[in-house]
Amino acid sequence: MKKPASIFIITAAVIALAFLLDIRFTKVIDWEESFDEKSNKPYGTSIFHKELKTIFKDQKLRTVYHTPSSYLYANSEMGHGEHVAKGNYIIIGHSNYIHYESVNALLSFAEAGNTVFISDYHLPQVMMDTLKLNVQYIFNEKDSTSALSFTDKRLESKNIDIDRNKGDYYFSEFDTHHHSILGHSRIDEKRVNFLGIPFGEGYIYLHLQPKVFTNYNLLKDNRYNYVNGLLSYLPQTDIYYDSYTKIYTSYGSDVEPKSDLGWFLEQTSFKWAWYMALLLTLLFMVFNAKRRQRVVKVIHPLQNTSVFFVKTISNLYFETQDHKNLIEKKMAYFLEHIRNDLKLDTSKLNDEFIIKLTEKSGKKKEQIAQLIQYISWLKSKNDFTETNLITLNKHIEAFYSK
Structure with a gap:
């Protein structure tokens, strides 16, 4: 049998096998809480990120890929950015990694008349010390279901229960005279999990259950109503969404880092077409190498x-x-x-x-x-x-x- 004919037979066999198997493989669900706005996994936030444009109509949505301190400094009156940052700065998850300079930048942003909204289990310690807050954790002893509710009776219809939740974080210490209690977790013994804090000319909203913003909860039952209730406290103005992906430089541009191949590998059809092309290229190289290249002694x-x-x-x-x-x-x-x-x-x-x-x-x-x-x-x-x-x-x- 000639080598070109053998290559053709192998290629046909691979294609036939792909069609027989229909390229269906069992996918293991990844329940990692990434809060990544690009992730379609259960605990990614791609749906929330896309729906922000619908919720805040006619407002500019900017995704921030730099640290808050870098971005807000660059896009300030004294900075070198393309605009002056004003509006709502939203952070979902991973806020405890924000360093000292970024916390000060966010506080100054709120003090200047803007709004900062953070939903996370752990808040930056510098921010908690400044606002005189303390956060504790309590296990769900009966089951993994938590009840989330609003203090405002007008939002009572948006109260929900979430599952797959082993426990709840709550504010154990806060300024009862100046901080507004906006929401609770657990019906049996209410724990404050949502605070509104006036800061300078602006406002800071702190929420301790970021899981409600994930794809899993937004698509299940009517839980998206709870998120709508949370966002109803924010003014209708520009949105600055803190990205899961970070570029640690001093430059504050909000240009998104892109991968030329990443999107294609997320699509099943393109992925297997790419793998097929690599396999055929490898077969071509193997058969041609055997025919044209002499044996080279390998010295280990x-x-x-x-x-x-x-x-x-x-x-x-x-x-x-x-x-x-x-x-x-x-x-x-x-x-x-x-x-x-x-x-x-x-x-x-x-x-x-x-x-x-x-x-x-x-x-x-x-x-x-x-x-x-x-x-x-x-x-x-x-x-x-x-x-x-x-x-x-x-x-x-x-x-x-x-």
Whole structure:
């Protein structure tokens, strides 16, 4: 049989197999709470992000891909942005990673007569200290269902129950004279989970159940009504939506980072067409290489057994999904490096430590703050995911890079 004919037969067999199987594979549902506005997964926020244009008609929606401090400074009266930022700044999830400068930028934004809306389980500590707040957590002892309600009787029809919720965060301490109680969680023993706080000429709204903004809850029953009730407190003006994806630079433009191939790989038909093209290209290269290229003797380099041992141990931890053990070891080795090489005390990972590490390492303060705050957050967790491990590794690798 000639080689071109054999290539044709293999190609036909692959195509026939694809049609027989109908390229249907069982998809495992990812319940990770990413709050990513580009994600169509249950706990992504793509639907909410798209519907903002409908809720705030005739208003400009800008998605912010930089930190609040960078973006708001660039788009201020003294900045170099294309406009002056005024309106509503919305943050859904991951607000506890906002550094000191960004918290001050958001407070100044509200003080100037604008509105800041944050929905998250954990709020930035600097903001909580400034507004004199404290947040606690209570488990759902009976089931995983929580009742969310508004204080305003006119919004009573928008009260809902949400499932898949192990517990509720609530404000245990706040200024009862100046802070307005706008909502609660749990019917049996009401816990305040939604506050309205006047700040300067503007307003700050803090909400402790970001899960209601996800695709899963917006598409289930009439739970979208609760979100409409939350947004009814915001004025009809421009929206600045804080993106899950961040560009850590000093420039404040809201240009979206794009991937040329990412969208295609999310589409099943395009994805398998791409894989088919790669497979056929590989077959073409294999058959042509055998016909045209003479045999080249392979000389194997001496093997580095130390590197091989490290790879074997790391793969063992990774394949057994022991993320907790691996995360704890990476944090321990990193802090040991700080103690031995930089001669710093790592017992207290506070702002003073961040300043000292910045001076010793020569890195940017923002980069060091993100790394140390993420390590502190991981130390407070019991359960870890692969995403946590990858994020920690990226932060540490960025620290070691020149």
